[in-house]
Amino acid sequence: MLDNIEILVQAPVITLDLVLNGLLLGAIFALAAYGMALVWGVMNIINIAQGEFVILGGYVAVVMAAYGIHPLIAVPVAALLLYAIGWALYRTVIFRIVDRDLFTSILATFGISIVLQQLMNTIFGGNVRIADAGLGTVFLMNGMVSLAQVKLLAFALAAVLGSTLVVFLKRSRLGQAIRATAQHPRAARVLGIDTDRVYAATYGLNAAICGACGALVAMAYTVHPYIGLPYTIRSFMIVVVAGLGNLAGVIAAGLGLGAAENVAGFVFGTQYQLAFVFLLLVVVLVWRNRRLARKRGYLK
């Protein structure tokens, strides 16, 4: 561990490399997290099937690539398909748990995630798949920092998608309805907003975001039926850190997590990378709780 830190101190450019690559991955996490924050904030549902949506989107890109269609085209296609899937899931299951407690939604969406994993395994096989976008690599600082173009592209697309979403939520009628419902469902209902439809759209929108995100994952990383969990967990972590309804926070936390994770993996060894993420989650929660707790001491 110490020699790893030594490397970083001696060659700061490596830190830069780690951080930049981490930021690129973080953008994808942030995108998925934004979807999770949307569903959580508007519908009060924690969607454990988030990662499975991402992987499903990835498979859309993989399948299209297999038919010779450039995976970039898969980004909107995956979003559309996943919107439909999300909408259908809402109409069959999710609408029944909207007004129940978070615990119910965690368990129910966990069930959904198992089913999705299994179906993906049956349909697409258990193999590791990729969608090749056929892009090169960008070098900086005498080749010491290398960034895959596809990751840069994914980063850019994530940014575009994110800002489109913000504009959509601000400007469009549906977006305004979603925001109104998030703030006060009962009042929204009184004002004539069909909250049920808003919820369906929100859940579909989240799935669509994940789908687009997944297509990027398939281009830049790998997909596999059982690898959704990391995306769920990191989305979760990001939302918890950033809080709901705080887009800037979600982006900052997403990018920060990506970078921190990469540096931690380098310093502690990759075997502790995931443990680091989770312990960070626990530490953040405990710290938040401490901060919120009153400063009154115990009676001695």
Next chain:
Amino acid sequence: MNAMLEVERVSKSYGGVRANRSISLSVEEGRIVGLIGPNGSGKTTLFSSIVGTHPIDEGVIRFEGREISHLRAADVARLGLIRTFQQTRIYGRMTCVENMLISSSQRGSSLFDLFRARNPLREKRAEELLEFVGLHPKRHLQAGSLSFGQQKLLEFAMALMNEPKMLMLDEPTAGINPTLINGVIDRLKRANEEFGITLFVIEHNMRVIMNLAEYIYCLAHGELLAQGRPDEVRNDQRVVDAYLGSH
């Protein structure tokens, strides 16, 4: 000298809003003291500050001469200072008797006491107090199934079960059927006389508080506006203005 509760220059703000500004008051042992004031004048905030639900920004709170400003809620309660809530809080999925049994005084008791065998004295006391508030026939019902008024009575009984030295009641008659209010006042007075419990009562209903309290403090906009005996306060022009102004 025999002030049981002393509040000295207590301030508390939430976000940017200053809910309590340098409030000082005291409640003497054995008395019934009222706290009135228009909506949003900081009465409930002061209660919460006293019993330790949240930290105060400035000031000192003493109970029986001992500073409790930094104690947590549970520890304040264990000293014998118990509050009730405006929106009643009871244990909805437990029966009335169970509600009572877990409400007995925690003063000086340890975790271990929770594992002790049943205590017939405690059970008898619970029945008596349920009888006292008129809920005895409903003692085996789930508390959550009671009407709002009955829940208020149950909460009152639970507070008595705790054998507090001082009981702080947040609007004990709010939401209660007007025909039942006299019964509530009667029981509060009996609790004060028979059980020797000092009462500190937030009340909106002027008729009730004038009837009940021996001394009254009035808050407005987070500050102490007036104090005195009921008739003094009632005739205080500032109090009248505050109430009228709030409408």
Next chain:
Amino acid sequence: MSKSRRPLLGHLAILAIGIAAPLVFPAWQSQMAELWLFIVFALTWDLVGGQMGYNSFGNVVFLGVGMYACVVTQVGLFYQVSAYNDARGGGATIFTFDPRQYFEGLAIGLPVGAVLAALTAAFLGSLVLGMRGHYFAICTLGLGVAAGELANGWEWIGAGSGMVPPNPPGAIGDLSRFYYYLAFALAIVTFLGLRWLYTTRFRFAINAIRDNEDKAEAMGLRTTQIKTTAWVIAAFFLGIAGGILGNLKRFIDPIDTAFAGATFGVWMVLMAVLGGKGTLWGPVIGAILFQVFKEASWTYLLGWQRVALGLLIVLIVVFFPQGIMGFLRERFPAWFGHRVEGVKDMDAVEETKAR
């Protein structure tokens, strides 16, 4: 038959069935042993999740701690743990345990596992039990996964290669029968222990926390202390269950066996919910039904069993959240001692009192 004797006879019948089952159905004994452990899982989860209302996804931490602590003790009493675990890569040493060593290790290992799990609960509880509601659920989820990942990186206990519990000496004979009875005994002790616990005021205290924690605090209950105690009790029994499970499974994978949040961790929640949260018998019934469903789906729905499991979770949570006991209580409140008296004469009583 008198009313007080009926439950006694019922209990005796269960005891008889439990003792006779492995002799009658020897082929099923390891599944039945697992079932008894599942009952312990569900009962202990319900203590915190059902009775106290703190839905934990991290109880699997105590299972894993108990499992590792027990097995490490079993080995450590007689050999160097690091040497034992290094040998997985092929050492010359062969580690054998004679019957005395084997049972001695187990007799010390199980309590060590229980105590360590309880200590872990005390420590973690003081950190995370201050949180309310869903933040607690999330935090425990994180704890469960983090524990698995840490164990997965810790060389001393075998890291990702896992750890093999001591090989039982051949003289012992049918090992899974031995563990069946151990698991059975643990389930009985846990059940009776919790049944006693639920007769004390401690049960009222944790129910009060479930129903209204602020009120409980305002009434002088030190809630964090009580919550931690409940978690410690759950962890204690889970720790023993972990030790038994590790030896029963004979190979401890850090993520798939010990800190198996995605399987045991979720199953314990599911079993309690299925049977009915906040009841004594609910988790037991839930565990039985779940185990039967699980085993049946493995036989009849090969390759689709996880789909079936996922659908089961969704169905239970969405359509049957009150569980079997909850359902029965709604329909037949009288069975549960919830007396409902004539509402009409109640109002009359109230009126007279008020006058």
Next chain:
Amino acid sequence: MLHYRTFMIAAVAAASLPFAAANAQSDGSIITLGAAVSLTGKYTTNGEHTKRGYDLAVKKINEAGGVTVGDETYKIEIKYYDDESTPARGAELAERLIQQDGIKFMLGPYSSGMTKAIAPVTEEHGVPMVEANGASRSLFTNNWKYLFATLSTSEQYLTGAITLVAKNADDLGKEPEEIKVAMAFENDPFSQDVREGVLDDMKEYGMEAVIDDQLPRELNDMTATLTKVKALKPDLLIVSGHSKGAATAIRQINELKVNFPVLAMTHCDSADIIGKFGDGAEHTLCATQWAPTMSYSDELFGSAQDFAKLFEETYGYAPPYQAAESAAAVQVYADAFERAGELDSKKVRDALAATDMMTFYGPIKFDQAGKNIAKPMALYQVLDGEYKVVWPSGVADTEAVVPRPST
């Protein structure tokens, strides 16, 4: 209503459970082998290769008339369960196969972890298990009597790579003891055992490990490790993490343009790195148990090439070695049944222990511990988009290109 239905379903399931334990064992003239393989979970791909290997051999043997035991001929069947890629489940299913389904002969699962979980069970019940996918060395240090493995054990997987690098150290401008090795192994029983073997081999030449990272099981990014590789410039990078590790490594090495002289890994063919990455996979050294170009043959399948062709016709892709070694495991059983002359577990075990046969997959002969000592491990190299065996020299198609030409 729904509650009643739930209840009824559960009740029916409960009632029907005991009947599941019906008679599966050799009624009439069928021998049933039992296997718990990964049909779901993270090892699905390789579990499938394993199952297809078994199935193909069974089909072929039955077509050829089955096995003659004593005076009777038997057909072979396999009873499968899905272990979901979790060891805890594997042990349970083994017990189930033996106790409830009455299986007397077991085939192995996929992966070392799963085999580790199952072996104690089969051992306790005295049921022979011929396994083809548990390479971990520790499986063979327990004095187990009923465990036999057709494959070479894990410590041999990458011996070839170390040897080749040591031999070609000159071309790297170094002495063998100056060679710097970077290691990235998944944190699972198999890969960790491969690591142990690599460390032993390195010690022999005095090589130094400059990176020793363990990859998480939920692997989706190995940037941290590859950045270290960039910084420390090792001569050899070794990666082992089943199919997922192989695919992720090659993808990111190419993307980050990490340059180093030699890359060696496991599971190239089961991850199909050539199909996925084309040029990106060029010059990678891959551990393999078997290759279709090898010159082994037997009567059932013919040559290795014939097996490969048959497999491809049947399943539509070239057989990874996992399929070949699994098919061989069934052949071993068939052979042992015939030699044992009766279907008694103990007798069959003794016959298995005495196995000395040639198959399309290579020679099979078990040592005391039950591992196959007759067949060497081999090494592929990806050359011009094809897997070429480059080591050991006896079976090599061509000369290895080490280090890879710098581009």
